[in-house]
Amino acid sequence: MDKHKRLCEDKAIDPEIIDDLSPEECKNLLAGFSKGLAHPARIEIIRFLANRPEDDRCLCRDIVEILPLAQSSVSQHLSILKETGWIYGEIDGPRVCYCITDGILEFHERLIKKCLA
Amino acid sequence: MDKHKRLCEDKAIDPEIIDDLSPEECKNLLAGFSKGLAHPARIEIIRFLANRPEDDRCLCRDIVEILPLAQSSVSQHLSILKETGWIYGEIDGPRVCYCITDGILEFHERLIKKCLA
DNA sequence: ATCGTCTATCGTGAATGTACGATTAATTGT
């Protein structure tokens, strides 16, 4: 099996857990995801990762190249996206392979509906 | 006609404009909305306003009462929600009537899809 | 006219966010 393909295949979020969240937890979780989305560069990163083909995983260097920011700044944004649950990264030799958390878009959509509706 | 009912009925957002946005504008707009959602107190305010009956408009005082924050802090959060387009307020004598922007939830949902999909 | 109510704004302080260059640590390749 391809090395990149083997990476980044086991992190997913279960939408079922939304039903068990207290209103307080729900708001805190959505606030966190929203913080992750609250910068154009981070939106671009998520968009980029969400549209990658599964068999061509993304390396950090690729993300640095599509953004008009210094490498260290991109690394900070990636760190925020990891903290807030949007993405995760796995070490692949000297590089880091970043992937979007599986099912996160549906999770986010459901979370908004639960919090606001 | 009821005084409160007459207020807050003419501010709406047109989802059509999303189609005309450049990718850059799209990301900036979503980043702004996300910033608005990036605090539990502001999520609670939006939830509260989104579920108000139309004929019982919300006054600022009502919002202060449901949050565990000082009046001035709530006013700041309301200000951020106004800046980011989630809500608007109209002066009603000595009070201010706050309402959620009509159609904003659908707008937000569409904006996310356009930005990330 | 004066008083009380309501809400925005001011001023403050602590914390966080954003961006950069420089450095470090890990790994690969020679």
Next chain:
DNA sequence: ACAATTAATCGTACATTCACGATAGACGAT
């Protein structure tokens, strides 16, 4: 071993956020 590559972390600087008490301004009621 050694050099090159990759990405995180450090240190810095500036701006913004968040929370509060205090104040000010607008309006209604008396």
